[in-house]
Amino acid sequence: MSNVFIAFQANEESRPIVDAILADNPLAKAVYSPGLVKIDAPNSLTIRRESIEEQLGHRYDLQQLQVNLVTLSGFLDEDDDQFTLSWNH
Numbered sequence: 001m002s003n004v005f006i007a008f009q010a011n012e013e014s015r016p017i018v019d020a021i022l023a024d025n026p027l028a029k030a031v032y033s034p035g036l037v038k039i040d041a042p043n044s045l046t047i048r049r050e051s052i053e054e055q056l057g058h059r060y061d062l063q064q065l066q067v068n069l070v071t072l073s074g075f076l077d078e079d080d081d082q083f084t085l086s087w088n089h
Contacts, residue, residue, distance in 0.1 A: 004045050004074030004085040007038040014068045016055035017047070024051050036070060044086035045074070 006021075008014040010032065018037055022028055028041040039045065052060045062083050074085035 002087050003040045003042055004072075004087065005038055005040045006045060006047075006072040006085060007036055007070040009068040009070060010035050010037045011068065017052055017065065017068070020051035020055045021045065021047050024048055041085075044084060044088070046085075047083040049081050 008017065014037060018030060018039065021039055022030060024047070025039075025041050025045050028039050028045055031038045031040065047062070047065065049060055049062050052062075062078065062080065065083060072085060074087055077084045077086070
């Protein structure tokens with residue numbers, strides 16, 4: 001089993017995104033470094049628009065992830081509602 005990961009700038013805009021990801025992916029682990037938060041998960045990681053909206057309290061366009069995105073690892077499958085990283089292709 002291989003890990004996928006996604007990393008964001010550590011700031012107030014990223015905090016609700018990270019919280020939503022960790023809530024939706026119970027096997028995911030966040031590693032906090034100065035200026036960066038990296039989230040590792042075994043095999044796959046799904047980011048759901050609806051979960052981020054719940055954290056924020058307003059509508060959210062998943063394309064906004066890219067503003068604070070630093071890097072990612074895994075095959076990417078995305079649509080308007082979710083963003084999934086996995087090693088399944």
